Each structure stands twice: as structure tokens, then as C-alpha cells.
Amino acid sequence: TQPGSVQFTGVVKKYGDVTALKKLDLMIEPGKLVTLLGPSGCGKTTTLRLIAGLEMATDGTIHIGGQDVTHLTATYRKVSMVFQSYALFPHMTVRENVAYGLTVKAVPKAEAAQRAEAGLELVGLAGYGERLPSELSGGQQQRVAVARAIVLEPEVLLLDEPLSNLDAKLRRHVREEIRQIQQRLGLTAVYVTHDQEEAMAVSDDIIVMNNAEIAQIGTPAALYETPSSSFIADFIGDANLADCDVLEVEDGMAKVVLNGNTYSVPSHRPLSGAARIVLRPHALKLMSPQSAGVQGEVTYAAYLGKEMQYTVETNIGSLFVISPVSGQPFAQGDAVSVAIDQDQARLVSQ
Ligand code: ADP
Numbered sequence: 519t520q521p522g523s524v525q526f527t528g529v530v531k532k533y534g535d536v537t538a539l540k541k542l543d544l545m546i547e548p549g550k551l552v553t554l555l556g557p558s559g560c561g562k563t564t565t566l567r568l569i570a571g572l573e574m575a576t577d578g579t580i581h582i583g584g585q586d587v588t589h590l591t592a593t594y595r596k597v598s599m600v601f602q603s604y605a606l607f608p609h610m611t612v613r614e615n616v617a618y619g620l621t622v623k624a625v626p627k628a629e630a631a632q633r634a635e636a637g638l639e640l641v642g643l644a645g646y647g648e649r650l651p652s653e654l655s656g657g658q659q660q661r662v663a664v665a666r667a668i669v670l671e672p673e674v675l676l677l678d679e680p681l682s683n684l685d686a687k688l689r690r691h692v693r694e695e696i697r698q699i700q701q702r703l704g705l706t707a708v709y710v711t712h713d714q715e716e717a718m719a720v721s722d723d724i725i726v727m728n729n730a731e732i733a734q735i736g737t738p739a740a741l742y743e744t745p746s747s748s749f750i751a752d753f754i755g756d757a758n759l760a761d762c763d764v765l766e767v768e769d770g771m772a773k774v775v776l777n778g779n780t781y782s783v784p785s786h787r788p789l790s791g792a793a794r795i796v797l798r799p800h801a802l803k804l805m806s807p808q809s810a811g812v813q814g815e816v817t818y819a820a821y822l823g824k825e826m827q828y829t830v831e832t833n834i835g836s837l838f839v840i841s842p843v844s845g846q847p848f849a850q851g852d853a854v855s856v857a858i859d860q861d862q863a864r865l866v867s868q
């Protein structure tokens with residue numbers, strides 16, 4: 519394994535009676551930005567703290583850059599962490615904040631100041647070194663925190679919900695900057711968030727976690743296109759889920775019965791009998807009633823500029839539909855038929 523790789527083998531973490539991680543196996547390739555994504559309490563921060571050496575594994579082994587670091591504390595691991603609260607020292611200048619970790623490592627003062635300046639330049643804050651953190655915006659403070667982490671030249675950069683203290687508008691900007699810096703430096707980064715859009719926007723790969731274990735690992739596109747479970751289908755993007763029956767699978771296509779009609783749906787996983795169909799809002803189209811499809815009634819219609827959003831009550835459940843705006847939109851109370859784009863439908867187990 520090369521520098522920067524992170525490997526967990528059968529890692530278990532317990533806090534007393536609480537099992538925070540069940541038995542984690544994962545491999546992060548050098549130079550990738552990999553995101554841990556999942557609902558609150560699923561074990562993301564615990565995983566990050568185990569990589570940092572701020573927590574010790576209850577069982578299993580952890581390798582960083584091929585070295586067994588399972589029993590090494592944080593000081594002896596070449597990792598840096600960026601926290602949600604930037605945790606800058608308020609009484610120190612920006613340059614002193616960035617140089618702090620270097621000073622602790624007994625890097626000579628002049629060299630530390632020089633490297634801090636280079637770090638500030640990297641995050642687009644050249645010339646801000648003499649200011650106090652309070653004289654910077656939230657987004658700038660978070661960039662100082664990133665600079666402080668990367669001047670230590672870590673093998674792995676860890677970021678725990680780094681944008682959650684920023685307002686929505688800034689979040690998108692700062693996440694792009696973090697991604698660009700990581701790519702420019704070829705850093706291995708492990709990024710934690712509970713926000714699926716943020717995860718899709720910054721990651722090479724996403725590790726989706728649920729209930730103290732990994733639910734699925736894949737690129738943003740793979741998770742969206744071929745979810746392995748209803749949990750993933752629902753968590754990554756919007757999805758309508760309905761029970762269906764798989765009659766047979768041939769050449770990667772499944773013959774599926776849904777609401778009395780037969781559909782031909784791409785099948786990525788071995789399934790038979792009772793299953794669930796995943797219908798993305800864009801894969802559904804409203805037609806006049808009596809056309810082929812699932813009959814229903816529009817209970818909500820919203821005009822959002824480029825698209826219409828509808829909720830339609832049907833006997834396979836309430837369906838969320840997104841359509842391009844064209845012609846006369848449907849209105850609340852309209853009877854409609856919901857046509858399904860079979861190629862875009864997906865199947866998961868029940
Ligand atoms: P996430 O970051 O995904 O929200 P955490 O890794 O912080 O989740 O927590 C995972 C689980 O471990 C939760 O049930 C949490 O309450 C528990 N936990 C985390 N840290 C501690 C701790 N220091 N002591 C006891 N339980 C903890």
C-alpha cells in the first residue's frame with residue numbers, strides 16, 4: 519500500500535454498552551476524497567476519530583499508508599483533522615493559528631511562519647496573516663482551519679462536517695474550494711457529512727453508513743443509478759418506492775408486476791418474488807386519465823420555474839413527480855395517469 523491509503527479490517531468500536539461500529543471493513547485509495555455519509559448517530563465521527571487516533575478500536579486493525587497504526591495515538595499518526603467548529607485560537611493571529619501545529623512540532627519559528635504563509639496562499643488567504651480570526655468571515659475562518667491542517671503535510675486529511683457552521687450560500691463555495699485544494703495537492707481526504715447533496719458534490723467515492731455499519735460504497739453516480747437497498751434509494755436522491763413482484767429475469771431485464779400491470783425493468787441484482795421498485799421523480803410522467811399507467815389524483819402542484827412538482831395519490835401510494843414545464847400544467851384535483859419510464863426504474867429487495 520502507498521502513502522495515504524487507509525484500511526480498516528474488522529474494526530469494532532464500543533462505548534460501554536453502545537456499539538458505535540459493528541465490524542467495519544474499508545479501503546480508501548491514496549489521493550481520493552471519500553465521504554462518510556449517513557444519518558446522525560450512525561458512526562461517522564467515530565470512524566474519523568479512529569483514523570485520527572483520537573479513539574482506539576475495540577477490535578480489528580487499522581492501517582495508514584500500509585503501516586499498522588491500530589495502537590498508535592494521534593501524535594504518532596500523520597493525519598490532520600478539520601472540525602465543524604473551526605477551533606481557531608481567538609487571541610492568535612491567522613498566521614500564528616496556521617503555524618501552531620508546526621511550532622508544537624518544534625519547527626523553527628521563521629520556517630513555521632513561511633510555511634504558514636504558503637498555506638494561507640493555498641487557501642486564497644494570502645495577506646490575511648496579521649488579522650485576528652474575529653476579523654474574518656465564517657467561510658474565511660474555515661479556510662484558515664483547512665490551511666492549519668494541510669501545512670502539517672498529513673498523509674490523510676480528515677474533515678468532520680466542515681461546512682455545518684456556514685450559511686447555505688457559503689457552503690457551496692467553500693466545498694468547491696476544499697475539493698479543489700484536495701485535488702491540487704493530491705491529498706487523501708476523508709470527509710464526513712449527513713448531507714447527501716454535499717457528499718455527491720465533493721466525493722470520488724461515498725461510503726454510506728447506517729446503524730453502525732456500511733450500507734453501500736460507490737461513486738455518486740453508482741449509488742444513484744444502482745442503489746442496493748430501499749435505504750440507499752431513499753437516502754441518495756429522491757425516490758418513490760412501491761412493492762412489486764418479480765416474475766422472471768432474463769438478460770439483465772426483470773419482468774415485474776406492479777399494480778396489475780407488467781413492466782420490463784433493468785435488473786442489476788439477483789432478485790425474485792416480492793421486491794420493491796424505485797421510481798425517481800423524473801422517471802414519472804403525468805398523462806391524461808385513461809392513458810396507460812397508474813391512475814391517481816393530483817393533490818399538490820407547484821410551479822418552480824423550470825419544472826413542476828406534483829404529488830399524486832394512487833393505489834401504489836403517494837408519488838412525487840417532477841416534470842419540465844410545458845404547455846398547460848396539471849392542477850390540484852386533476853385526475854391523471856402516471857406513466858412510468860421503465861428503463862429508469864430500479865429494483866431493490868423488500
Ligand atoms: P455520527 O457522527 O454519525 O453522528 P457518532 O460516531 O458520533 O455518530 O456516534 C455513533 C454512536 O456512538 C452514537 O450512538 C453515539 O451516541 C455513540 N457515541 C459516540 N461517542 C460516544 C462516547 N464518547 N461515549 C458514548 N457513546 C458515544
Ligand code: MG
Pocket residue numbers: 562563564
Ligand atoms: Mg458526527
